[in-house]
Amino acid sequence: MIKVKNLNYIYQEGMPDQRQALFDISLDFDDGKIYAIIGHTGSGKSTLIEHFNGLVRPTSGKIYIDNSDITDKKTKFSDIRKSVGLVFQYPEYQLFEETVYLDIAFGPKNLGLSKEEIDTRVRYAARLLDIDERLFQKSPFELSGGQKRRVAIAGVLAMRPSVLILDEPTAGLDPRGREKILKIIKNLHTENPKMIIIFVSHSMEDVAKTADEVIVLNKGRICMSGCVDEVFKHSETLQSIGLDIPEISKLMHELSVLGVPVNPDIYTIDGAYDNIKKILLETNN
């Protein structure tokens, strides 16, 4: 469980160009759920998640992970990083080892694990991310963009964190690559039912498909948070802070404005399909 209490963060504090990136953030993340953080560019999403594994220390406020205070000066960062895995935006640019295998093994090796344990973990992470073992001896630089990204995510997952945070994991991928990453997130959730998964996204479609709960940030403050159904009902608010709602939501809204008796709060294609089919069948009868 992660608990964030009255978190404030200021970049370059005390300098003339100081700038507050987060304002009084309080949040709870429960075990076993998938959370999405959305917000316009510059709203503080990356800054917020960098707090969760101690890369950034809050200017004020507290963060508890499983009841231990990670903002405490005495907390060892190596312990935090063991339990919180953070995948950065465009993680494929951090690959550096000679082979895919060694790159995935970098994290576990830093944890000081035995050779056998490292091997099991590498294979485990590779399987979850659908990386063929035949790629293990290849150089990571010979892979395609989507494959590189999956190797980079595997590198974090091999540390077996209990919290996995991904910053825009689907950015810059083609539709098939996006689908694949989202499916992997879903699988990860089924295989580790207690893991907290937090991902940052710009795409409402991705959020609608994958997340249980959504946190909407605007200019460093929490604008809304709650389960996906709840948040997507406030489409005006979302659009007013520069976020796009799923295309299918827009369609359902338009239809209901035109007088078609559809449910305007539907945001998935499957839901819309069922809803429209039902209405069509009713009118035909």
Next chain:
Amino acid sequence: MFKDIIIGQYINADSVLHRLDPKIKIILTVLYVVVLFIIRGSVSYVLFALMTLCLVLMSNIKPKVFIKGLKPLVFIIIFTAVMNLLLTPGTVMVRFWIFKITYEGIRSAVIMFTRLVLLVTGTSLLTLTTSPLKLTDAIETLLSPLSHIKVPAHEIAMMMSIAIRFIPTLADETDKIQKAQTSRGADFQSGNIITRARAMIPLLVPLFISAFRRADELATAMDSRCYNATIKRTKLNTSRIGKADISYALVFICTNIIIIMFGYII
């Protein structure tokens, strides 16, 4: 660590030095360095240091910035001074263990220390008060007579401005990769020199790859806009040397001549 390097950093402000023509500024900086190494005698040094202090005050930049710029070089400066102190032969003043400190040693250590500090301060005055763009422009103009003897003035200036342009980008990139590898358990701080050097590999490999990628992309972008170094270009902003620039240069040169003279008279 990159954030502390002020060489090549420009601070936007308004002052006599900011307004001075960049070509004149470069020439006067060269002159400053030459004079620094030919002056003799403590009176000259004191006067020269006073002149530098005046320049710093005239620049409208906080003295704190200059002190921050000296920090990365503290080790080299102290090391040079200590070497001079211990290794100069002459009249022995103090003796301890295998070392002996001589009168000449103290003298040359003080001189070395003063010279290096003044050297760094004087040259950072140039970069702090001149935007990189103006600086490279001025270098190009100053080098252009040499293009008759096949010195590629324009190319040199272009390379310099590209290099300067990419310093903040690379600093940002370093910061990002460092954070990412730290989250994978990499440790950049502890251990002896060898383990620390090895720990830099996960940082340096991605950094180089990204630098090469950026270089490639930039080259392609320049190519696709038909960039050609041999074409004669006119400038958008030409800076002309005015009366104020000339009078400033004259005052500076006279002050320096007087300072040099002091060394030989007294």
